[in-house]
Amino acid sequence: MTRFEDELKNNNFVCSECVKCKHLVWPPSDYCNKCFGDVIWRPVSKKATLVEFSSKDGKLFCIGEFENNIRVFGTLEGNSNLIRGQNLTLKYCNYDEMPKFVFQTD
Amino acid sequence: MKKVAIVATGLTKFNKTEKSLDSIMLSSIKSLFENTRNLDQKDIDVVLTSTNANKNYLANIISELSGIKPKISHSVESLCNSGTNSLVSACAYVSSGLSETALVVGGEKTDSPGLVLNWDMSRGEFKHPIFWASMFTSAHMRKYNTSLEDLAYVSIKNHNNALDNPYAYFEKLFSLDDVMHSKNLTENIRQLDCSMPCDGSAAVLICSEEKAMKYTDAPIWITGIGQKTISASFTKNNDLTSMESTKTAVADAYKMSHKTSKDVDVAELHDAFSVCEIIELEDMEFCQKGHGAKFVRELYDTGNKKINPRGGLIGAGHPLGATGIAQVVEIYQQLSGKAQKRQVSSAKTGLVHNMSAGSTSSTVLVLES
Ligand SMILES: [Zn+2]
Numbered sequence: 102m103t104r105f106e107d108e109l110k111n112n113n114f115v116c117s118e119c120v121k122c123k124h125l126v127w128p129p130s131d132y133c134n135k136c137f138g139d140v141i142w143r144p145v146s147k148k149a150t151l152v153e154f155s156s157k158d159g160k161l162f163c164i165g166e167f168e169n170n171i172r173v174f175g176t177l178e179g180n181s182n183l184i185r186g187q188n189l190t191l192k193y194c195n196y197d198e199m200p201k202f203v204f205q206t207d
Numbered sequence: 208m209k210k211v212a213i214v215a216t217g218l219t220k221f222n223k224t225e226k227s228l229d230s231i232m233l234s235s236i237k238s239l240f241e242n243t244r245n246l247d248q249k250d251i252d253v254v255l256t257s258t259n260a261n262k263n264y265l266a267n268i269i270s271e272l273s274g275i276k277p278k279i280s281h282s283v284e285s286l287c288n289s290g291t292n293s294l295v296s297a298c299a300y301v302s303s304g305l306s307e308t309a310l311v312v313g314g315e316k317t318d319s320p321g322l323v324l325n326w327d328m329s330r331g332e333f334k335h336p337i338f339w340a341s342m343f344t345s346a347h348m349r350k351y352n353t354s355l356e357d358l359a360y361v362s363i364k365n366h367n368n369a370l371d372n373p374y375a376y377f378e379k380l381f382s383l384d385d386v387m388h389s390k391n392l393t394e395n396i397r398q399l400d401c402s403m404p405c406d407g408s409a410a411v412l413i414c415s416e417e418k419a420m421k422y423t424d425a426p427i428w429i430t431g432i433g434q435k436t437i438s439a440s441f442t443k444n445n446d447l448t449s450m451e452s453t454k455t456a457v458a459d460a461y462k463m464s465h466k467t468s469k470d471v472d473v474a475e476l477h478d479a480f481s482v483c484e485i486i487e488l489e490d491m492e493f494c495q496k497g498h499g500a501k502f503v504r505e506l507y508d509t510g511n512k513k514i515n516p517r518g519g520l521i522g523a524g525h526p527l528g529a530t531g532i533a534q535v536v537e538i539y540q541q542l543s544g545k546a547q548k549r550q551v552s553s554a555k556t557g558l559v560h561n562m563s564a565g566s567t568s569s570t571v572l573v574l575e576s
Pocket of ligand 1: 119120121122123124133134135136137138
């Protein structure tokens with residue numbers, strides 16, 4: 102189990118940030134994918150923007166983007182008048198074989 | 208770089224069987240040998256296999272089963288574009304002079320592990336391909352007013368083309384109504400918008416210019432190669448109405464072959480889902496951006512088989528590791544004038560587009576007679 106997975110299980114979304122160039126490395130890794138510098142784990146903002154969305158069996162799913170960088174798939178809760186680019190909040194995250202993200206409209 | 212010719216092909220019927228992967232792959236090699244003059248196992252110095260089946264030592268197993276003792280043999284895996292990836296590698300061996308004659312064989316079983324994208328932290332629990340396809344579809348529908356009916360025309364066109372392909376998985380005519388009312392997998396992806404995983408194998412033999420005439424009077428030349436990977440994670444393709452890796456790969460392939468989309472007489476495009484063909488037609492400059500759906504409709508209405516004459520992945524089936532090679536087999540047959548009822552008249556230049564995992568990686572080949 103990696104730190105990333107451990108933290109997700111505790112409802113904390115963390116990612117690796119390069120100590121040399123400050124790049125936020127996604128997907129999480131032990132080294133920076135720009136400069137191969139060492140990384141530290143830091144919390145990712147809970148604020149996201151809506152990149153795209155669809156639904157399956159009436160349940161919304163989407164791609165949300167954090168910090169103009171990290172894009173992930175997640176389920177989406179909230180009103181149905183969705184607009185691409187609107188603000189979302191990460192309501193909940195978990196890890197069970199794969200990451201799980203739940204977004205909420207603001 | 209030395210010129211590289213395709214001189215022979217082999218194919219199996221795409222279906223669902225009890226046969227082992229080895230046996231399926233051997234069947235396409237058997238058909239290749241039976242269709243090729245003067246070909247001896249001793250001639251082949253490279254054997255490359257492509258599959259997602261996680262099979263150790265597969266190229267050597269297949270070589271032994273085929274009675275071949277190659278100098279170079281290994282397997283190539285890159286999910287759905289494994290097939291063209293292996294052909295590109297084989298081309299490099301032949302064009303460099305390291306090999307004279309290379310056999311490339313792809314194969315897959317229906318229950319391939321390549322069907323679930325479970326390494327990607329970005330996709331999370333949405334690891335089935337329908338989810339990335341649904342995102343492309345949402346984006347294209349919004350930006351270009353593409354309708355569910357537009358998407359359905361990709362499916363009925365390709366299923367219709369597959370009726371003339373005796374190796375296709377589907378042997379049934381589907382109407383617009385059938386596609387529109389097939390099961391909704393997401394709000395914008397229906398069952399008949401999807402390619403069907405199945406068993407299948409395809410093989411091609413390539414060789415140097417010096418050797419080509421030994422096996423055929425009409426070799427088909429690989430004149431353009433473009434291949435690009437942008438990431439393993441789906442979410443690095445920023446514009447969801449477009450496929451970044453495809454745009455780079457096709458530009459490289461056109462540049463290498465000194466061709467443009469206007470020169471292409473016949474093309475196999477990777478229609479893993481209906482929306483893919485529409486986006487690819489646009490990104491590969493067969494039409495303007497946003498005009499892909501209109502272009503498909505014109506092809507359908509006029510019975511034009513220029514795009515996906517064998518039925519694409521939607522009509523022919525999608526045995527992952529075999530797909531790219533089966534696409535090459537189709538274009539070989541088209542440029543050889545041997546595509547029978549599927550024949551596009553006087554086709555001289557053909558194109559193959561094969562991509563994987565939501566277009567995170569793409570391969571484009573230009574072939575010429
Ligand atoms: Zn760095």
